[in-house]
Amino acid sequence: MSDAVLSHGAHAPASKRLQHHFDTMAQQKEAVTLGMWVFLVTEIMFFGGMFAAYLLYRMWYYDGFVAASRELDLVLGGINTVVLIGSSLTVALSVHAAQTGKQKQIVNYLVLTGILGLVFLVIKYFEYSSKFDLHAAHHGASMIRLFPGAGIFDVTGDLAPIASEMRIFMIIYFAMTGMHAVHMIIGIGILAVILWMARKGEFTPQWYAPVEIFGLYWHFVDIVWIFLFPLLYLVNRHG
Amino acid sequence: MDAHAHHRDLGHDHVTPLSAYFGIFGALMALTAITVGVAWVDLGSLNILVALGVAIVKATLVVLYFMHLKYSSKLTWIVVGAGVFWLFILLAMLMGDYATRGWMPTPPIV
Numbered sequence: 291m292s293d294a295v296l297s298h299g300a301h302a303p304a305s306k307r308l309q310h311h312f313d314t315m316a317q318q319k320e321a322v323t324l325g326m327w328v329f330l331v332t333e334i335m336f337f338g339g340m341f342a343a344y345l346l347y348r349m350w351y352y353d354g355f356v357a358a359s360r361e362l363d364l365v366l367g368g369i370n371t372v373v374l375i376g377s378s379l380t381v382a383l384s385v386h387a388a389q390t391g392k393q394k395q396i397v398n399y400l401v402l403t404g405i406l407g408l409v410f411l412v413i414k415y416f417e418y419s420s421k422f423d424l425h426a427a428h429h430g431a432s433m434i435r436l437f438p439g440a441g442i443f444d445v446t447g448d449l450a451p452i453a454s455e456m457r458i459f460m461i462i463y464f465a466m467t468g469m470h471a472v473h474m475i476i477g478i479g480i481l482a483v484i485l486w487m488a489r490k491g492e493f494t495p496q497w498y499a500p501v502e503i504f505g506l507y508w509h510f511v512d513i514v515w516i517f518l519f520p521l522l523y524l525v526n527r528h529g
Numbered sequence: 530m531d532a533h534a535h536h537r538d539l540g541h542d543h544v545t546p547l548s549a550y551f552g553i554f555g556a557l558m559a560l561t562a563i564t565v566g567v568a569w570v571d572l573g574s575l576n577i578l579v580a581l582g583v584a585i586v587k588a589t590l591v592v593l594y595f596m597h598l599k600y601s602s603k604l605t606w607i608v609v610g611a612g613v614f615w616l617f618i619l620l621a622m623l624m625g626d627y628a629t630r631g632w633m634p635t636p637p638i639v
Contacts, residue, residue: 319542320605323601323605324602324604327605327608327609327612328608330612331608331609331615334612334613334615335612335615338619338620339619341620345620345623345624346627348577364565368561368565372558372561375554375558375561376554378595379554379595382594382595383547386545386550502597505595505596506596509596512591513591513592516584516591517581519561519564520564520568520583520584521580521581524565527568528568528570528571
């Protein structure tokens with residue numbers, strides 16, 4: 291089958307990208323894609339454990355979860371949802387540009403993806419810092435902030451009976467969005483490498499696996515947020 | 530199928546039309562608006578199911594079209610399906626245990 295690839299004039303550049311242990315570019319692409327999916331399955335289980343913890347505590351401490359969820363900034367969370375889904379679109383468009391050999395577009399869409407990723411993290415920073423400030427206000431700046439959710443809520447108010455339940459929600463909120471943000475930061479690091487390769491013009495319609503694989507990772511991180519947003523920000527907004 | 534396989538062996542992959550990408554993006558935006566809107570309506574215990582249902586639909590759209598699973602091999606489908614199924618086992622066992630804890634009386638300590 292490799293003869294077929296080599297003998298096809300238009301695909302000659304592809305051959306130098308074909309690792310010797312694969313017969314065809316298609317077989318290589320299949321293996322690369324499958325390998326990435328296997329990794330993403332381990333990621334599903336990683337985040338799955340935290341989602342399981344969320345679901346159980348939500349049933350136990352529903353009132354606390356509702357009250358704490360309403361403390362989150364729905365506008366910022368909503369904007370971040372749009373930003374992140376938008377970045378998924380630009381990654382998909384970057385892969386499309388690689389498939390159709392549009393070098394300039396690959397670079398442009400990757401840059402746009404990086405900008406949207408950074409916008410997401412900056413917004414997340416402001417969300418986090420406002421919660422940290424609340425914590426400092428209640429405990430004084432000298433307090434060691436081991437768990438940022440621990441002291442946020444005024445335990446002398448109406449929420450006093452469920453303050454400890456609200457803390458559980460905030461700890462889960464910081465753990466899940468924090469791990470999600472770590473994945474975003476890693477993603478932006480990988481993006482920088484892919485962007486560098488794209489600028490050198492390394493990707494062709496026959497070989498663009500790094501763009502595709504990076505896209506799979508980025509989309510996965512987007513999917514995690516697709517679940518985090520309604521579960522954390524929209525527990526119960528009515529009433 | 531043979532023609533398709535031959536096509537793939539030459540290094541060509543399915544190229545999703547741009548209109549599909551923008552269509553999926555529009556659908557994801559619309560579903561986001563729906564999930565925010567529904568959160569303000571009191572559906573009792575259905576709220577969580579609607580929120581999860583909408584999120585699952587959104588995730589499926591991303592996986593099928595943005596992540597190109599729709600055009601991937603059967604083996605990839607099996608791997609992805611196995612991952613989702615194992616997640617389902619994790620959640621189902623946990624919730625099953627939680628839901629049935631009170632069914633049996635705690636045996637007396639002898």
